[in-house]
Amino acid sequence: MEQQSYQKNTRKTALALSLIPGLGQMYHRQFLKGGFFLIMTAAFILVFRDLIGYGLWGITTLGTDISYGDHSIFLMVYGILAIIVSIFGIGFYLFNLRDAYKNGEKRDRGEKLSTIREQYKNLVDNGFPYLIMSPGFLLLVFVVIFPIIFVILLAFTNYDLYHSPPAKLVDWVGIQNFVDIFKIDIWRETFITVLAWTLVWTFGATTLQVALGVFLAILVNQKDLKGKAIIRTVFILPWAIPAFVSILVFAGMFNESFGTINRDILGFFGIEGLPWMTEPMYTRIALIGIQAWLGFPFIFAMTTGVLQSIPDELYEAATVDGASAFQKFKNITLPLVLFATAPIIITQYTFNFNNFNVIYLFNGGGPALTGQNAGGTDILISWIYSLTMTSAQYSKAAAITLLLSIIVITVAIWQFKRTKSFQEEDMM
Amino acid sequence: MKKALSLLMVIMLVLGALAACGPNREEGSGNDSGEKKADDANKPEKLVVWEDEKKSGWLDEVGAKFEEETGIKVEVKEVEMATKMKEQLRLDGPAGTGPDVLTLPHDQIGELALAGHIAALEVEGDVEERFTESSMTAESYDGKLYGLPKSSETPVFVYNKELMEEAPKTMDEVYTFSKDFTKDGNYGFLALWDNFYFAHAPIGGFGGYVFAENDGALDAKDLGLNNEGAVEGTEYIQKWYSEGLFPKGIVGENGGSAMDGLFNEGKVASVMNGPWSFQGYKDAGIDIGISAMPKLPNGEPMKTFMGVKGWHVSGYSENKEWAQKFIEFITQDEYAKLRFEQTQEVPTNQGLIDDPAIADNPGAKAVAEQSQYAVPMPNIPEMGEVWGPMADSLQTVVTGKQEPKAALDAAVKQIQQNIEANHSN
Numbered sequence: 001m002e003q004q005s006y007q008k009n010t011r012k013t014a015l016a017l018s019l020i021p022g023l024g025q026m027y028h029r030q031f032l033k034g035g036f037f038l039i040m041t042a043a044f045i046l047v048f049r050d051l052i053g054y055g056l057w058g059i060t061t062l063g064t065d066i067s068y069g070d071h072s073i074f075l076m077v078y079g080i081l082a083i084i085v086s087i088f089g090i091g092f093y094l095f096n097l098r099d100a101y102k103n104g105e106k107r108d109r110g111e112k113l114s115t116i117r118e119q120y121k122n123l124v125d126n127g128f129p130y131l132i133m134s135p136g137f138l139l140l141v142f143v144v145i146f147p148i149i150f151v152i153l154l155a156f157t158n159y160d161l162y163h164s165p166p167a168k169l170v171d172w173v174g175i176q177n178f179v180d181i182f183k184i185d186i187w188r189e190t191f192i193t194v195l196a197w198t199l200v201w202t203f204g205a206t207t208l209q210v211a212l213g214v215f216l217a218i219l220v221n222q223k224d225l226k227g228k229a230i231i232r233t234v235f236i237l238p239w240a241i242p243a244f245v246s247i248l249v250f251a252g253m254f255n256e257s258f259g260t261i262n263r264d265i266l267g268f269f270g271i272e273g274l275p276w277m278t279e280p281m282y283t284r285i286a287l288i289g290i291q292a293w294l295g296f297p298f299i300f301a302m303t304t305g306v307l308q309s310i311p312d313e314l315y316e317a318a319t320v321d322g323a324s325a326f327q328k329f330k331n332i333t334l335p336l337v338l339f340a341t342a343p344i345i346i347t348q349y350t351f352n353f354n355n356f357n358v359i360y361l362f363n364g365g366g367p368a369l370t371g372q373n374a375g376g377t378d379i380l381i382s383w384i385y386s387l388t389m390t391s392a393q394y395s396k397a398a399a400i401t402l403l404l405s406i407i408v409i410t411v412a413i414w415q416f417k418r419t420k421s422f423q424e425e426d427m428m
Numbered sequence: 429m430k431k432a433l434s435l436l437m438v439i440m441l442v443l444g445a446l447a448a449c450g451p452n453r454e455e456g457s458g459n460d461s462g463e464k465k466a467d468d469a470n471k472p473e474k475l476v477v478w479e480d481e482k483k484s485g486w487l488d489e490v491g492a493k494f495e496e497e498t499g500i501k502v503e504v505k506e507v508e509m510a511t512k513m514k515e516q517l518r519l520d521g522p523a524g525t526g527p528d529v530l531t532l533p534h535d536q537i538g539e540l541a542l543a544g545h546i547a548a549l550e551v552e553g554d555v556e557e558r559f560t561e562s563s564m565t566a567e568s569y570d571g572k573l574y575g576l577p578k579s580s581e582t583p584v585f586v587y588n589k590e591l592m593e594e595a596p597k598t599m600d601e602v603y604t605f606s607k608d609f610t611k612d613g614n615y616g617f618l619a620l621w622d623n624f625y626f627a628h629a630p631i632g633g634f635g636g637y638v639f640a641e642n643d644g645a646l647d648a649k650d651l652g653l654n655n656e657g658a659v660e661g662t663e664y665i666q667k668w669y670s671e672g673l674f675p676k677g678i679v680g681e682n683g684g685s686a687m688d689g690l691f692n693e694g695k696v697a698s699v700m701n702g703p704w705s706f707q708g709y710k711d712a713g714i715d716i717g718i719s720a721m722p723k724l725p726n727g728e729p730m731k732t733f734m735g736v737k738g739w740h741v742s743g744y745s746e747n748k749e750w751a752q753k754f755i756e757f758i759t760q761d762e763y764a765k766l767r768f769e770q771t772q773e774v775p776t777n778q779g780l781i782d783d784p785a786i787a788d789n790p791g792a793k794a795v796a797e798q799s800q801y802a803v804p805m806p807n808i809p810e811m812g813e814v815w816g817p818m819a820d821s822l823q824t825v826v827t828g829k830q831e832p833k834a835a836l837d838a839a840v841k842q843i844q845q846n847i848e849a850n851h852s853n
Contacts, residue, residue: 071522161809161850166522166743167544186849255680256827278824368820373846390812391850392539 011104015097024100028107032116037096044092048085055082062157063169072170073159080149084141154398161392177399190372190383191400197284198379202353205291210345212292213299214337218329221307232304239297247361250290254362278367280376287377291358295348299341306340307333346415350408354381380404472747474501475754478516478530480509480737486770490763494754502754509533509737517545521744528745529754531578534566534736539809541569546740547748548572555756563776566736566804571645575738576759579773582734582802583626584794586709587698587717588691595698595719599730602698602722606673609697615673618687619700621665622679622826624818625733626700631661632731632803633724638814639806648810648847653818654836662825662832664725669826679826703774706791718790720798734802736776768792813846 010027018024022038025031059079063070103113114122124131157163158173181187220231238246253259254276262273276282310333318328338345359365359382365375373391374383380400387397479487484504491502505527507513514536520526532540540546551573556564563577585595591609596602606616621627628638635657640650652658668674678687688705690696692712700721709716721730739759741751757763764775765785774792786792805811821839824830830838 074522161539161542164543167542184849186845275829278827278829366820368817368842373849391846393850 010107011101014100014104018097018100021093021096024096024104028100028103028113030103030113030116033099033119040092041096044089048082048089051078052082052086055079056086059083059153062171063165066166066169069166070169071165072157073165076153076157076170077150080146080153084146151398151401154395155402157395159395159398164392164394173395177395178403181396181399181403186373187396190374191403193369193372194374194378194380194383197377198353201284201288201377201379202349204288205295205355206345206349206352208288208292209295210299210348213296214303214334216296217300217303217307218333218337221304232300235300236297238293239301243294243357244361246294247290247358250286251362254286277363280367280369283363283367283377287358287362290362291352291355294358295352299345299348302341302344303337306337309340310336343416346412349415350412353379353408353411354404355379356381356385360385470747470750471498472500472528472750474503475528475747475751476503476505476526477754478505478507478513478527480513480531481506483767483771483773486763486767487758490758490766494757497757498750498753500750500754514540514545517742517744521545521742524744526744527742528747528751530740530742531737532575532740534575534577534738535805535807535811537567537574537738537740538569538807539812540740541572541574542809544743546574547743547745548574549576549741549752549755551576551752551756558759558761558777558779560776560778560781560799562734562799562802562804563736563738565644566734566807567738569807575740576755577736577738577776578759578764578767579771580734580736580776580795580799581703581774582732582795582798583629583700583702583721584732584791584798585698585719585721586691586701586705587719588694588696589715589717590694591697592717595717596722598723598725600725603673605697607671610673613695615675615690615696617698617700618674618678618690618696619668620678620683620687621668621674622683622819622822624815624822627662627665627818627822628803629700629721629730629732630664630724631658633728634658634661634664634726636661637803638811639808646806646808646810648808648851651840651843653814653843654833654840658836659833660726662822662836665822666825666832670828674826676827679823703772703791703795707772718794720794720801729801730798732798732802733805734799735805737773810847810851813843813850817842817846 014024014027016024017027020038021041022034022036025034025037028034055075055078058075059082061075062072063075106113155177156172156174157170158176159170162168163170181191216235220228220235225231253261256262256273256275256277259276261276266272266274274282276286314332315328318332323331356379359377359379363375363377365378365382365386367376369376374386378386381404384397384400384404387393387400477487477491484506487502487504491504494500494502507516507530509531510533513530513532517526517530517540530546532546537546541548555576556573559577560580563580564573566580567573567575567577587595592605596605602617609616619626621630628636631653635652636655637652637658639646639648640652641647642650669676669679677683678690687696687699687701688708691699691709692714694714706716706718721732723729739755741748741755745751759777761777761779764777765780765783767773768775768780768786772791774786774795780786781796786796806814817839821830821835825832825835
């Protein structure tokens with residue numbers, strides 16, 4: 001507390017009175033505001049008392065007796081709702097305390113309190129952004145934050161086929177799921193192999209598609225190249241066809257006995273039927289190739305745009321200094337392109353880390369590997385899918401989702417922080 | 429600091445006061461909600477029934493009869509049975525918009541019963557004796573009955589009468605015929621033996637089994653998929669592929685449509701397929717004959733997988749007793765026969781086995797005959813772990829990548845691991 005010359009001790013009295021919202025305000029003779037606070041509080045308690053009570057009971061116990069129709073998962077949902085509503089309530093309560101204290105301070109310093117009119121003006125002037133934001137914010141809380149909390153909580157339960165409502169109650173088991181994932185052999189081995197492949201896949205596929213996109217863009221951007229427009233159109237095509245369709249077509253093309261890859265293309269070079277769909281190694285190579293094909297046009301288009309904006313003077317100056325073409329590329333083109341596209345490239349990495357479509361549609365995460373309960377090309381997200389859809393391992397899947405999210409979030413934050421393009425300084 | 433502490437205390441107090449507001453209950457005096465006696469006082473306005481897609485026509489008639497007798501309306505909705513039914517039940521049941529009565533393939537009832545999505549039934553002896561024993565076994569899980577069977581199906585031998593005069597009695601005959609007939613894109617006999625559903629027939633016939641049966645319950649720890657019989661059966665399967673009698677084109681996910689296409693073009697003399705395929709073949713203008721599967725070289729019949737479809741009461745239904753009454757009503761012989769006439773799905777009512785409507789129908793007759801040797805697909809949840817690894821292993825065998833013994837050992841190891849990971853509670 002800073003030392004100020006207070007004449008009275010109103011602020012503390014008001015604070016104490018405001019433990020019941022509104023009384024402190026009334027003590028400041030702000031009857032309208034005080035009354036409003038009091039009524040709001042009473043209304044809040046009346047309306048939400050049951051929900052909050054039932055919800056908090058539900059989320060702590062997850063139900064106690066099947067015969068009463070306790071449905072653990074519903075109780076958890078009520079609990080989350082109750083907590084969100086409580087947080088809003090507590091926020092309001094704190095605001096009321098702060099308001100009483102601040103106004104008390106003002107009185108103690110001998111200042112005049114704002115009139116109703118002034119307060120209203122204040123609220124409209126300073127609170128306008130909040131006012132406009134609040135509907136969206138509320139929606140966000142219930143549409144985005146709510147399910148996230150639900151998944152996080154699920155990771156600490158034993159919700160699976162053998163503990164699923166309505167026949168059984170679900171229980172809190174603390175970090176048992178995480179312990180299992182790292183302790184039970186099959187889970188650990190699966191998790192480690194899947195994570196390893198996920199990382200290889202992310203870096204392999206994304207780097208390849210970025211490199212290909214940038215390389216082709218620079219190639220097509222050469223000054224003396226004829227027919228730029230048509231070449232660019234052709235290179236954009238893979239992006240224009242819905243990935244869903246392309247992947248399924250690829251799955252057909254890679255079919256071991258009827259696929260055109262084995263029958264016509266490789267057959268032409270005298271290579272005998274490669275096991276694209278039954279050997280993990282080959283499926284992985286095929287997948288990385290397919291993703292590069294699907295993803296490079298986007299990078300290509302973006303880089304093409306960036307290249308247009310690099311001033312010619314830079315190259316002219318470099319020529320005067322006697323730089324080779326490669327030096328120009330290394331010292332001018334590449335840094336500028338990467339600088340401009342860094343944020344997009346990061347999102348490409350995170351997108352591929354969770355690129356469910358291509359994995360699922362190409363070979364359903366197969367082929368099978370012994371010694372683990374995920375397929376040879378399952379990435380974390382598709383493994384989670386099969387855990388929930390076929391094995392009903394809901395809580396394990398939630399736990400793995402949590403681990404996966406932690407990875408993605410950390411990488412994303414770290415990269416966003418490191419790239420210069422997010423800092424407000426100009427490179428040029 | 430002090431301020432923060434006191435604030436925390438206040439919040440704790442408020443929350444504590446509220447958290448104590450759980451529902452008031454005396455321990456252990458639960459009231460079983462939804463357990464209403466089926467008397468007139470508790471008569472619901474209507475029962476909601478979910479029947480398989482394109483199969484509900486007969487229910488209008490029978491539902492009307494039920495309403496006449498009881499005054500309860502019957503509301504029928506069609507839901508695709510194989511995959512959508514259970515998903516819809518999981519979502520709609522708790523929300524209170526689910527059915528009272530639904531239909532399911534019996535191999536799904538284990539997991540649904542475990543989670544309480546479907547209710548156990550207690551029926552009188554005379555209802556129990558209405559159906560064949562094997563179909564009642566299929567509808568039971570963990571010693572309790574969970575549904576009443578409406579129909580059963582099992583793969584049979586379908587042949588093209590123009591290319592094959594009569595159905596052979598043994599697979600040896602089929603083999604000799606096929607050796608002779610298979611050339612220039614024509615095939616003597618085809619079966620999807622890279623798919624465990626069909627492959628179980630020879631594997632089981634030679635002595636393999638999925639789960640051992642102990643005192644009427646399946647033991648998921650005792651797998652018989654890599655015993656001597658299973659290996660022998662798989663070697664028999666391998667023979668057909670390695671000698672070129674089955675083309676590579678009928679392997680894999682799209683093998684079924686490839687096989688049907690060949691048969692419909694009249695290039696295949698005989699196939700192994702289920703009753704669901706008959707109509708398609710007839711529509712293609714093939715004059716088909718149908719019989720039970722020929723006997724294996726060891727003299728044993730093929731142990732095909734039997735799938736039973738049944739009527740179940742939703743675990744969320746408010747009127748379980750009335751729902752059960754409804755099921756008992758619609759599975760009576762006369763209505764089961766009506767259903768057969770409209771859907772061609774063979775009922776499992778004892779009283780209909782010798783009924784001319786069924787006995788004179790070649791398809792139904794063959795299915796009924798083959799059913800004597802068929803084993804119901806295991807309905808315990810652990811079965812879910814069997815399909816994938818078995819399909820993978822069979823595929824490596826028929827494409828010549830692996831020998832049967834090694835492939836089956838790998839599959840069993842995988843199945844055991846998955847059961848351990850997903851079903852050890």
